[in-house]
Amino acid sequence: MNTSRIIHATEISKRFGDKTVVNNISMSVFQGEIFGLLGPSGAGKTTLVKMMAGIDIADCGEITVLDMTMPTFKVINKIGFMSQSDALYGELNAFENLEFFASIYGLKKAQRKNRIRDVVDLVNLNDDIKKPINQFSGGMKRRLSLAISLLHEPDVLILDEPTVGIDPVLRQSIWNELRRLSQNGTTIVVTTHVMDEAEKCDRLGMLRDGNLLAKGTPEELKKQTGMQTIEGAFLQYGGARQ
Numbered sequence: 001m002n003t004s005r006i007i008h009a010t011e012i013s014k015r016f017g018d019k020t021v022v023n024n025i026s027m028s029v030f031q032g033e034i035f036g037l038l039g040p041s042g043a044g045k046t047t048l049v050k051m052m053a054g055i056d057i058a059d060c061g062e063i064t065v066l067d068m069t070m071p072t073f074k075v076i077n078k079i080g081f082m083s084q085s086d087a088l089y090g091e092l093n094a095f096e097n098l099e100f101f102a103s104i105y106g107l108k109k110a111q112r113k114n115r116i117r118d119v120v121d122l123v124n125l126n127d128d129i130k131k132p133i134n135q136f137s138g139g140m141k142r143r144l145s146l147a148i149s150l151l152h153e154p155d156v157l158i159l160d161e162p163t164v165g166i167d168p169v170l171r172q173s174i175w176n177e178l179r180r181l182s183q184n185g186t187t188i189v190v191t192t193h194v195m196d197e198a199e200k201c202d203r204l205g206m207l208r209d210g211n212l213l214a215k216g217t218p219e220e221l222k223k224q225t226g227m228q229t230i231e232g233a234f235l236q237y238g239g240a241r242q
């Protein structure tokens with residue numbers, strides 16, 4: 001693993017009303033690693049990754065991506081963000097959605113065609129490319145959202161629960177692709193509450209109620225808690241729902 005720090009959060013907090021949903025979190029993500037944010041529903045994973053992607057702003061603390069303080073438009077083209085709520089145009093078909101986002105990302109015509117073909121292959125949507133999005137299932141929308149986040153081959157990929165609603169075979173091929181991208185230098189942050197996906201990450205941050213309970217490699221976290229599984233380690237660190 002490369003040691004250049006690509007994402008760096010320093011003591012960031014975020015409140016909604018009187019509720020602190022991200023509480024004084026500091027962490028770094030290094031080039032070419034897959035960093036997983038693991039935590040139950042409501043832990044603050046989405047809020048944290050949105051601040052990394054520059055979509056939301058921390059109340060205090062600082063986040064830098066590629067040494068630029070977020071949020072800034074300067075790195076927006078270097079980040080691929082896949083949100084949980086699919087930001088797709090329902091009236092358009094899949095191909096038109098891809099074309100639209102490719103033009104936003106500034107992909108040239110020839111490059112656009114190749115990239116669209118590659119990402120559509122990857123998420124296995126070839127047969128549905130002409131179908132309007134409002135006829136897509138939830139899983140198909142997830143796959144298209146993932147394809148869109150990959151279109152411009154970003155240096156940093158931030159994926160919020162990318163494999164929810166996706167069948168195990170495709171999920172495996174998506175993880176294979178994430179690994180291939182990371183080996184080629186892409187830095188990836190992925191949120192999940194699925195333990196077997198957490199095991200696939202190079203490092204993990206365990207979140208609960210806005211607090212970063214622990215971080216480390218899956219092996220380190222298991223070893224430190226004397227547990228055989230990530231789930232066991234998470235519970236030891238205080239991740240259990242009360």
Ligand SMILES: Nc1ncnc2c1ncn2[C@@H]1O[C@H](COP(=O)(O)OP(=O)(O)OP(=O)(O)O)[C@@H](O)[C@H]1O
Binds near residue numbers: 193
């Ligand atoms: N815009 C908002 N206004 C008010 N509260 C919010 C807002 N966005 C998130 N929250 C609250 O912040 C907390 C953390 O939410 P967040 O979506 O970050 O959690 P999460 O870990 O991503 O959960 P999930 O796995 O269910 O997506 C929750 O209590 C949620 O209700």
